[in-house]
Amino acid sequence: xxxKECLEAIKKLLESLIILIVIPLAxxxxxxxxxxxxxxxxxxxxxxxxxxxxxxxxxxxxxxxxERRDRAFEYLFSLPLTRSRIIMAKVLPRFVILAIxxxxxxxxxxxxxxxxxxxxxxxxxxxxxxxxxxxSVILNLIGVxxxxxxxxxxxxxxxxxxxxxxxxxxxxxxSIFVQLCSALLLLIPLWLAFWLTFKKLDVKPIRLQMRTYxxxxxxxxxxxxxxxLLFYKKYMSWIMAR
Numbered sequence: 001x002x003x004k005e006c007l008e009a010i011k012k013l014l015e016s017l018i019i020l021i022v023i024p025l026a027x028x029x030x031x032x033x034x035x036x037x038x039x040x041x042x043x044x045x046x047x048x049x050x051x052x053x054x055x056x057x058x059x060x061x062x063x064x065x066x067e068r069r070d071r072a073f074e075y076l077f078s079l080p081l082t083r084s085r086i087i088m089a090k091v092l093p094r095f096v097i098l099a100i101x102x103x104x105x106x107x108x109x110x111x112x113x114x115x116x117x118x119x120x121x122x123x124x125x126x127x128x129x130x131x132x133x134x135x136s137v138i139l140n141l142i143g144v145x146x147x148x149x150x151x152x153x154x155x156x157x158x159x160x161x162x163x164x165x166x167x168x169x170x171x172x173x174x175s176i177f178v179q180l181c182s183a184l185l186l187l188i189p190l191w192l193a194f195w196l197t198f199k200k201l202d203v204k205p206i207r208l209q210m211r212t213y214x215x216x217x218x219x220x221x222x223x224x225x226x227x228x229l230l231f232y233k234k235y236m237s238w239i240m241a242r
Contacts (some may be wrong), residue, residue: 001079001081001089002093005094007093008093008168009059009093009096009097010097012055012058012059012228013055013059015058016051016054016055016058016059016131017051018133021049022081034111045109046110048108048109049105052098052101052102052120054061055097055101055202057124057127057138057141058127058137059094059124059127060094060124060126060127060131060140061128061134061140061141062091062129063090063091063127063131064131064132065135065137069204073110074203075217077201077202077203078171083198087198091128092125093171095124098121098124102117116179118179118180118183119151119179122187125138125187126144126147126151128194129140129187130143130147130192131194131208132201132206133206133217134214136147146230147186150186150224151182151183151186153228154182154227154228155178156232156235157227157231157232158182159177159178159235160238161231162174162178162234163238186224187223188215188220189217189220190217190220193212193213193217193220196216197210197212201213
């Protein structure tokens with residue numbers, strides 16, 4: 001199974017790399033039409049970041065798509081593997097490729113993108129967590145956009161609260177710490193909802209087995225949004241005063 005999932009992960013990467021065609025097109029457009037003198041390095045950086053974003057969401061959103069499309073859950077659950085091993089075999093190859101892309105970004109773009117790696121991890125695991133409830137990649141993308149917005153606003157609010165508490169870190173270390181805390185607040189309930197649902201999944205239609213998922217997901221997201229709204233006005237006042 002692991003070999004099959006590795007091939008699937010590579011396939012998703014190759015499909016995501018189609019976005020790189022934007023790089024030569026952007027260069028030609030600038031040369032022949034726009035004449036803005038865009039630096040090649042900036043064009044390449046934009047294309048590489050777009051590839052990272054697309055792969056993170058696409059690889060996560062399609063993690064259960066083959067079983068949904070081919071109605072192969074019965075075969076999947078008949079394998080002599082525990083549910084945790086099945087999920088590990090599905091998630092690990094895709095995540096390893098994402099990690100490799102992030103390391104390559106440090107080489108070709110610079111370490112500043114690597115420092116923001118938590119963003120792409122949130123996109124990936126957010127898409128994975130939604131994949132059990134949403135079959136459409138487009139709808140998954142909409143859901144991930146909402147989750148990512150919640151992650152960013154949680155980052156802002158936590159930054160304000162740490163300042164209010166008088167906790168000071170070096171700027172880069174502080175940013176990574178707050179990113180990690182924001183990611184954990186968002187992803188832990190998402191992953192718990194995903195895992196408890198998948199653990200009990202059988203061959204019945206998935207839509208009939210989502211009670212556990214929604215009973216965890218919806219209250220946790222509502223609580224996170226309430227937490228953000230509670231301090232957001234104070235955060236904005238803090239930003240305006242700086």
